[in-house]
Structures are given as C-alpha cells and as structure tokens.
Amino acid sequence: MADTMELRDIEVWDGNMAASQALRQVQVDVVAAYPITPSTPIVENYGNFTANGYVDGEFVMVESEHAAMSGCIGASAAGGRVATATSSQGFALMVETLYSASGMRLPIILNVVNRAIGAPLNVNGDHSDMYLGRDSGWIQFDAYCPQDAYDLNFIAFKVAEDHDVRLPAMVHQDGFMTSHTAQGVKTMTDEEGFAFVGEFQPMNDMLDLDHPVTHGVQTEEDWHFEHKARQQHALMTAALPKIQEAFDAFEKYTGRKYNLVETHMVDDAEMVVVCMGTSVETAMEVVDELRAKGMKVGVVGIRVFRPWPLEQLAEVLKNVKAIAALDRSSPHGTVGMLYNEIAGSLFNTDTKAVLTNYIYGLGGRDLTKVHLVGIFNDLKANMDAGKPTTALQQYIGLRGPKLSFF
Amino acid sequence: MSEIKKIKNLKEFSTSSDRFEGANLLCPGCAHSIIVREVLNATNDDLILAASTGCLEVCTAVYPYTSWDASWIHIGFENGSTAVAGAEAMYKALKNKGRLKQPDRKPKFVAFGGDGATYDIGFQWISGCFERGHDMMYVCLDNEVYANTGGQRSSSTPIGSSTTTAPAGRTSYGEKKNKKDMLAIMAAHGAPYVAQVSPSKWKDMVAKIQKGFAAEGPVFINAISPCTTEWKFAPEDTIAITDLATDSLVFPLYEIIDGTELNITYRPKNIIPVRDYLGAQGRFKHLFTKQYEYLIDEWQTRVDAKWEQLQRREEARV
Numbered sequence: 081m082a083d084t085m086e087l088r089d090i091e092v093w094d095g096n097m098a099a100s101q102a103l104r105q106v107q108v109d110v111v112a113a114y115p116i117t118p119s120t121p122i123v124e125n126y127g128n129f130t131a132n133g134y135v136d137g138e139f140v141m142v143e144s145e146h147a148a149m150s151g152c153i154g155a156s157a158a159g160g161r162v163a164t165a166t167s168s169q170g171f172a173l174m175v176e177t178l179y180s181a182s183g184m185r186l187p188i189i190l191n192v193v194n195r196a197i198g199a200p201l202n203v204n205g206d207h208s209d210m211y212l213g214r215d216s217g218w219i220q221f222d223a224y225c226p227q228d229a230y231d232l233n234f235i236a237f238k239v240a241e242d243h244d245v246r247l248p249a250m251v252h253q254d255g256f257m258t259s260h261t262a263q264g265v266k267t268m269t270d271e272e273g274f275a276f277v278g279e280f281q282p283m284n285d286m287l288d289l290d291h292p293v294t295h296g297v298q299t300e301e302d303w304h305f306e307h308k309a310r311q312q313h314a315l316m317t318a319a320l321p322k323i324q325e326a327f328d329a330f331e332k333y334t335g336r337k338y339n340l341v342e343t344h345m346v347d348d349a350e351m352v353v354v355c356m357g358t359s360v361e362t363a364m365e366v367v368d369e370l371r372a373k374g375m376k377v378g379v380v381g382i383r384v385f386r387p388w389p390l391e392q393l394a395e396v397l398k399n400v401k402a403i404a405a406l407d408r409s410s411p412h413g414t415v416g417m418l419y420n421e422i423a424g425s426l427f428n429t430d431t432k433a434v435l436t437n438y439i440y441g442l443g444g445r446d447l448t449k450v451h452l453v454g455i456f457n458d459l460k461a462n463m464d465a466g467k468p469t470t471a472l473q474q475y476i477g478l479r480g481p482k483l484s485f486f
Numbered sequence: 487m488s489e490i491k492k493i494k495n496l497k498e499f500s501t502s503s504d505r506f507e508g509a510n511l512l513c514p515g516c517a518h519s520i521i522v523r524e525v526l527n528a529t530n531d532d533l534i535l536a537a538s539t540g541c542l543e544v545c546t547a548v549y550p551y552t553s554w555d556a557s558w559i560h561i562g563f564e565n566g567s568t569a570v571a572g573a574e575a576m577y578k579a580l581k582n583k584g585r586l587k588q589p590d591r592k593p594k595f596v597a598f599g600g601d602g603a604t605y606d607i608g609f610q611w612i613s614g615c616f617e618r619g620h621d622m623m624y625v626c627l628d629n630e631v632y633a634n635t636g637g638q639r640s641s642s643t644p645i646g647s648s649t650t651t652a653p654a655g656r657t658s659y660g661e662k663k664n665k666k667d668m669l670a671i672m673a674a675h676g677a678p679y680v681a682q683v684s685p686s687k688w689k690d691m692v693a694k695i696q697k698g699f700a701a702e703g704p705v706f707i708n709a710i711s712p713c714t715t716e717w718k719f720a721p722e723d724t725i726a727i728t729d730l731a732t733d734s735l736v737f738p739l740y741e742i743i744d745g746t747e748l749n750i751t752y753r754p755k756n757i758i759p760v761r762d763y764l765g766a767q768g769r770f771k772h773l774f775t776k777q778y779e780y781l782i783d784e785w786q787t788r789v790d791a792k793w794e795q796l797q798r799r800e801e802a803r804v
Contacts, residue, residue, distance in 0.1 A: 109579040112572060136582055138575040142568065143614035150565035150611065154536070154572025157559050160580055180561045286557035286573055287580065289532040289588045294552035296560035303549050 082107065082136040085129075087267040095229040095258035098265050099165065099191045099251065100125035102233030104134055105273030108189075109160030109280065112140040112151030116170035117203045118255040119193035123165055137161075145170035149177035149190075156186040157295045159285025161237070163188065167255060168195035171209040175216065181248045182217030183311065184295055187240035188248040189233065190218070194357065195255040196443045204444020205255030207356065207408040210385065211417055217311055219249035219319055220385040224342075224360045226263045229253045231336055234268075237277045238326045244318050246283065247311075252385070256444065257358040268334065276333055315387045323384055340389040342381035343396050345371060349378030351459035352397065354418055355406035356382045359440075359447050363406075366452040377456050382418070393425045402434045402459035406476075408441040415473050415486070434462040440476035451476045490696050491530045496688060502527040510553040511545035515714040515721025517728065518542050518627050520685040522598065525625055525707075528695040532556070532593035534573050538566030538603035541634045542627060564608040570597040571620040594699055595622040601642035602632045605666050616675040616704040623698050623705040626668065629713035637716040641666040646781045647769045649716070654772040659781060664788070672706035673742040680706040681741035681751075686728040690739055690751050697741070710737045718768025727766055734763040735793045736785075740800075748799045760786045 085104070093101065100122050103111065113123045123141075130139040138155075142148050148164050156162040166174060171192055181188050194210050196202040213220065221236055223229040229251060236249040253259055268276070284293045299307055324340060331337045344364045346352060353363050360381035370377045380396055382389075397403060407416030414420065419437035426433065438455060441447050455476070461469040471484035493499045505526045512519050518541060526533060533556040537543040543560045546553035559569050574595045580586045599608055604626040612624055631649055632638040639649040644665045648654035652661045672680045678701040683691040691709075698705035712727040714720070719727050731737040732752060739752035761782050764770040773781050 109583070110572065110575045112575065136579075138579040138582075140571075140575050140618065142618070143610060147565065147568045147611055147614055150561055150568035151572035151575065153561050154559060154569035154574075155576040155579075156572075157569075158534070158573035158576035158580075160576045160585075162576075176562055177565070184561075285587075286534055286559060287577060287586065287593070289557075289591055289593060292555055292557045294547050294554055294558045297547040297549040297552070298544050299549045307549075 083133045084270045085134055087269065089267060090264045091267050092262050093226050093230070093265045094121075094260050094262045095223065095226040095253040096121035096193065096260065097125055098226040098230035099233055099253070100129070101267070102230050102273070103163050104129045105268065105270050106161065106234065106237050106277045107137065107274055108163045109137040110140065110152070110155035110162050111137065111164055112142050112148050112155060113164045114142055114145045114148045114166070114170060116145065116167045118195055118205070118259045119165040119167040119191065121259070122191055122193070145173045146177060149174045149181065152188045153177060153181050153184065153186055156181070156188050157184065157285070158287045159282035161241070161280040163190070165191035165193065167193045168197050168209050172197055172212060175212065178213060178216040178218060180296065183307070185246040185311070186248055187246055189236050189240060190248065190250045191233070192250045192252045193255050193259045194252055202443040203255075205257050206442050206444065208410070210252050211409045213250060214386055214417070217247065217315065218386060219247055219315070219323070221249065221251045222356045222383055222385055223251060223253040223258060224358055224381060225258055226261070227265050227336070229258060230265050230267070231330065231334070231338065234273060234276050235323070235326045235330055235338065238329070239319065239322050241277070241280060242322050243281065243283055245314065245322050247315060247319060252357070254357040266334070266336070276330070319387050320389065338383055340384045341392045341396055342383050344379040346378035346380060346396050346400070348376060350376040350401045350463055351456055352378045352380055352400045353404045353406055353452065353455060354380040354382065354422055356385065357408065359406060359408065362447060362449060363452055366449050366456070370453070370456055375456065375460070388421055390425045393422065394429050397422070397426060397433065398429060398431060400431070400433050402463040403436070404455050404459055405435065405437045407437065407439050410439060410442060419473070434466065434468055436462060436468050436470060437473040438476050439473065445477050447476065490700065491528060493528070493692055499527060499688065499692070505533060505555040507553040507555065509551070511548065512541065513715055513721065515724045516541070517629070517685050517711040517713070517724050520724070521625070521627055521709045521711055524685060524688055524691050525596065525695050526556070528692045529594060529699055531699070532591050534570065534577075534593045534595050536560065536566040536570035536573070536597040538597070538599035538608055539563040539634070540600035540603055542598055542600070544634060563603055565611050566597040566599045566603060567608060567612045567615045567622075567624055570595045570622050571615045571618070574620050574622055595620070597622065597624045599624070599626055600633065601626060601628045601630055602640045604628070605641045605668055613675065616672065616677055616706070619703050621703060623707060625707045625709060627711040628708055629711040629716065630665065631713060631716045633713050633716045642668070646773050646778070646785070648772060649769075659772060659778045669706070669708050669742065673745045675704070676745045677706055678703045678744055679741065682708045682710070682737065682739055684710050684728050684732045684737060684739060686725045687732060687739060687752055694741060694751070716769065719766060723766070730758065730763040730766055734758045734760050735789050736760055736763050738793060738796055740796055746804060748796065750796055750800050760789050
C-alpha cells in the first residue's frame with residue numbers, strides 16, 4: 081500500500097511536478113519511462129515518489145523511448161493503469177509504437193512536454209512533437225499552465241480508460257514555459273484525485289489467465305480497413321462526447337472548467353487569434369488590453385487537439401471577421417496545421433472570415449505581447465479590406481528577411 | 487516455485503496439452519512450430535507470450551483467427567522482448583497491489599523472435615530487458631535469415647550462404663561475415679541461464695527449457711530453426727538437417743549458467759564433416775565448385791576451433 085502524501089490546497093508546482101503528482105495520485109500500476117529534456121523531471125519526481133514509498137506500482141527505467149512505449153503497451157495489454165512521459169526526439173523515436181498503442185486500443189497516458197525536433201538540435205519548447213503525433217490515433221489534450229497539466233491528467237485517464245473509448249491519450253504542455261515555470265496549483269487530496277478516476281477496469285487483459293487473449297494481430301486488405309475505420313469512428317464519435325462528459329464531471333468535482341475549445345472574449349469578437357499552449361494566456365492579456373482601447377478582439381485556445389473539435393470550433397468562430405492561426409511548428413511544405421484545420425472547420429459554413437497564418441516561437445523563440453498587438457493590427461486591416469492584406473503565411477519574431485509566402 | 491512437469495517419452499510429450507495449435511500458416515517442414523511446441527509443452531504453468539514481427543507472428547495470428555491458446559502479444563519487429571517485459575512488470579504491480587484475478591497462479595513470460603528480430607533490429611530491446619533482469623525467457627528461432635520477407639541476410643547468416651541481399655554470383659560467394667555469437671553476448675549480460683537448443687534433440691531441449699523456467703531472471707534460448715524455404719531442402723528433411731547441424735558441431739548444444747559456467751550438453755558419437763551439412767542445403771550449393779571449395783575447408787577449421795574453445799571453457803569452469 082502506497083503512503084498518502086499530504087498536500088496543501090494550493091501547491092507551488094511547475095508543470096512537470098503537476099503531471100508527476102497526478103500520476104502518483106491516480107496510482108498508475110506501471111510507468112515505463114526514459115528521460116529526455118524537458119520532460120525528465122516528470123520521471124525523476126516519480127522515481128523520487130517511488131523511492132519514498134508513495135508509489136506501489138512498478139517503475140521501469142528502460143533503455144529508450146521506443147522501449148518505454150513498448151513496455152507500456154505490454155503492461156497495458158496485461159491489464160492495468162499505465163503512463164509515461166517524453167519530449168521531442170524521444171517522442172519521434174516512439175512514433176512507431178504510438179500507432180500500435182492506439183490500434184490495439186490500449187488506454188495509456190503519455191505526458192508530452194513539447195519541444196522542438198532537430199536538426200538543428202534544440203531543447204526548447206515548440207509544438208513540433210505535438211504535431212508529429214496528430215495522425216497517431218491518440219487523444220491529445222493541451223495544457224496552457226501547470227494547473228491544466230495537473231487537471232488534464234485526471235481527465236485523460238478517465239476518458240481513455242472508459243470502455244466505450246479505449247484509446248490512449250496525451251497531455252501536452254509547453255517545454256520550459258509550463259514544465260519549468262512554478263505557479264500556484266490547486267490540488268486534490270490523494271483520495272479525491274484517485275476517486276475521480278476510480279479503480280482501473282481491465283478489458284481483454286492478458287493476465288486474466290482463464291481467458292487468454294491475442295493482442296496485435298495481422299490484418300491485410302480483408303480486415304485492416306474495418307479496424308482503422310472503427311478506431312477513427314470511436315475517436316470522432318465516442319471520444320468527443322466522453323471528453324465533454326469528463327470536463328463536466330471535473331467541473332462539478334473541482335469547480336475548474338475545461339472546454340473542447342477555450343474562448344476568451346470571443347462572443348462579440350470581430351478579430352480572433354487561435355493558438356495553443358502558453359500562447360493562449362499571453363494572447364488573453366493582449367486581448368484585455370486591446371479591448372480597453374475599443375478593439376473587438378478575442379482568443380480561441382485549442383484544448384483538445386485530437387480528436388479535432390471541428391463543429392465546436394466552427395460554432396465559436398461563426399461571427400468572426402478576421403482570424404489568425406498561430407502555429408508553433410514549421411509546416412514544412414504547406415501552410416500551418418492550425419490554418420488548415422481551421423479552414424477545414426469553416427469551409428462548409430457561411431463565414432466570410434479572412435484567415436491568415438503565423439508561424440512563431442520555433443525552438444523556444446518568445447512570442448511577446450508586442451508581436452500579438454502587431455497580429456491584431458494585421459487582422460484589423462484584413463477585416464477592413466475583406467481580404468488578406470499580408471502574405472498568407474508570415475513568421476513572427478524571425479530575424480533577417482521576412483521569408484513570408486503566398 | 488511451481489512443480490517441474492515430468493515428461494517420460496516423446497509420445498507423451500508430443501501429445502501434451504497444446505497451447506500452440508497445428509492450425510497455422512507456417513510452411514510445411516518449418517522448424518518454428520516444432521520449437522514453439524517443445525517450449526510450451528515443457529511446462530503446465532500458465533503462459534504469457536509475445537512474438538516479434540516475423541514468420542511466427544504473421545502465420546499464427548491472422549485476424550479473425552489465432553493459433554494461441556495462451557495470452558499472446560505482438561507489437562513490432564524489435565520489441566517482442568519489451569512487450570513481455572511490460573506484461574511481467576504489470577504482473578508484479580498487480581500482485582503487489584492484490585489485484586491479480588488468479589493470485590495463486592504464477593505465469594511464465596516468454597518472448598519469441600527470429601534471428602532478425604534478435605541479432606539485429608531487436609538487439610537493444612533484448613539487452614535492455616536482460617540488464618533490468620525481468621523474469622522472462624527469450625527464445626530466438628534462429629533460421630539465419632530474414633525468411634518472412636523473402637530471404638535477406640541478417641547478422642546471424644553464416645559465411646558463404648547465398649541470400650537475396652548477399653547473393654552468390656560470378657564474383658561473390660554470398661555472405662562475407664561470420665555469424666554473430668549471440669549466446670556469448672547474452673551470457674555476458676550475466677543472465678542466470680542461456681543455452682543453445684535443437685528441436686531434434688528434444689530431451690536436451692526440454693531439460694534446458696525447464697532449467698530456464700526454474701531460473702529467476704532473464705533466460706536466453708537460441709534454437710536452431712532450419713528453414714526449408716530459404717536453406718533450400720525438402721520439407722520432410724527438417725529434422726535430418728537439424729541433426730546434421732548438431733552432429734557436425736556447426737550448431738553445438740551447450741548452456742552457460744550465471745554467465746560463466748559452461749556445460750556442453752550433447753557430444754555426437756560420430757562427428758560428421760561440415761561438408762555433409764553444407765552439401766545438404768541449396769544455400770551453400772555454389773561452395774561446391776573449384777572456385778569456392780576452399781571455403782568449406784575454412785568452415786571446418788572454424789567449427790573445430792569453436793568446439794575446442796567450448797571444451798576448454800567447460801573444463802576450466804570459467
């Protein structure tokens with residue numbers, strides 16, 4: 081039996097500690113992990129909890145991120161609660177197994193502390209790893225601050241382990257900006273935290289020795305399509321309402337409210353930026369300042385990146401006249417992912433909004449309030465002109481030539 | 487410790503409760519199925535199994551069918567070892583937390599992989615599992631080639647063998663590199679038990695598998711698995727070829743306990759020339775020409791030297 085940790089109502093935690101504490105409180109059965117900056121402290125903290133009697137599950141330090149997820153898959157198929165953490169290059173090394181985890185419908189929780197992917201090698205935060213996972217069949221939650229990183233872990237377990245969902249989930253947070261920045265985090269007691277998620281309910285567990293099960297079969301042209309289609313159907317139809325249900329339950333439980341699409345001053349907004357991670361909070365400050373000057377501006381934050389909340393996003397953006405999609409990852413060969421997703425969400429609607437794309441913050445480059453004011457000024461010009469007045473894709477905070485295109 | 491299953495004779499052994507069904511898609515004459523049955527039938531305990539991508543995997547779990555009457559998992563080519571290690575970690579966790587559904591039964595954890603999955607692409611994963619000391623057995627079905635994908639060379643492919651990626655031709659005798667000594671590498675991990683086995687020497691094999699199951703910690707078994715398709719011999723000759731391998735000492739049968747104590751477990755009464763082993767297989771056909779015949783002599787020298795070395799190690803107890 082693991083010892084209980086006495087927590088203050090509000091603890092000063094960085095995003096990594098917030099995630100580690102959540103993993104401890106839900107009493108994960110197996111953590112198989114490999115350290116990588118900036119997610120390393122999640123694993124270190126968890127090791128520390130284990131060494132001091134606060135964890136009674138298995139903590140397996142493996143030899144690579146690929147092995148970490150491989151071990152998680154074996155453990156999850158065996159029938160118990162499983163989680164790990166990674167970033168960047170390690171996430172990239174895991175990619176093969178991410179598809180296995182989702183294809184085998186195993187409810188593993190992966191904390192991804194977002195970081196750039198080399199070359200050139202870079203340890204700082206951007207969303208390149210997060211974008212790399214977007215077709216892997218996982219649910220992807222996005223935390224904007226340590227409080228979110230804590231709360232979304234509980235929500236992730238609740239959704240992923242639901243027998244109507246049975247899909248793995250990632251909880252993303254920005255490398256360093258969230259992971260290494262300490263803030264006040266409202267806590268649950270160990271008992272409360274565990275009770276929200278509840279006992280793990282096994283399904284098709286290998287360790288049920290009276291009911292042997294085969295995991296990870298071969299399917300060719302006769303069945304592969306049906307498997308993938310059902311997986312996608314579960315992600316798009318079962319997962320979204322279950323996520324909303326979990327958000328509602330969490331609000332009732334803690335008073336803290338999460339939405340598939342987060343909004344700030346969007347109801348009557350004419351100009352909106354759509355972004356993820358810590359940028360959402362920066363943009364909220366800028367919006368408050370510009371509102372004071374009479375500009376009808378707002379922020380939309382993507383809280384659930386996969387499954388993409390297409391209808392919910394279209395709904396909040398329906399009256400907006402100019403939209404900026406802020407991508408913290410280089411699209412390499414097209415426009416930004418958020419631009420494409422937003423365009424796809426709005427295409428069959430009546431909107432006449434002007435949509436433009438900004439690439440920012442690669443490799444940990446700051447996005448400042450001044451940058452955001454500039455973006456809103458661009459949006460004002462676009463709205464007034466009824467068409468883009470700038471290049472479709474621009475870089476924010478880039479030194480040297482602008483390198484914009486379209 | 488669970489009781490060791492008593493096996494009196496081959497008839498009884500071959501009709502033991504079968505957790506690997508004859509209904510599978512492996513080639514007629516494939517040694518994989520013989521080896522797997524011998525491993526599984528060596529115990530009455532519950533089994534949690536894994537397979538890396540390869541012939542065994544693609545031929546035994548094609549949806550909606552399965553040949554496995556024991557829990558089984560496949561993830562990818564490189565990580566069958568870690569899949570079963572993860573399941574073993576979960577077993578320990580649930581045992582500790584009192585959540586096992588059958589708390590009185592202790593399953594054995596076994597991973598199977600071909601030589602590609604073992605010597606090459608999965609090498610790091612196996613090494614990690616052994617270093618961490620998971621209580622598991624890893625069985626390499628060593629057919630010295632990537633057979634599932636049509637006969638490409640692996641680091642287990644022996645010198646002079648013709649494969650699709652190291653073919654024999656007008657200016658080449660095929661594979662240029664000697665087979666990797668996987669057993670020595672696994673013994674060097676300090677594993678409590680490693681052994682080479684042959685499906686044709688079933689008593690020796692059962693004894694070793696049971697020793698492996700009785701050991702605490704990671705156990706490595708290297709099983710020679712003659713491949714009728716890629717070694718190019720008739721499907722009915724599998725056991726005969728296997729006997730040629732062990733009796734020519736090309737594939738000596740021995741074990742290493744705790745990384746140091748080496749025991750030779752089979753000494754052929756009549757050691758046959760390596761030439762006879764090579765000559766029975768199409769993959770070495772080109773060696774029987776004036777141009778490449780010197781390689782057969784080199785083979786014999788190499789096999790003699792290895793046998794000498796094994797005997798010295800056994801005698802010296804180091």
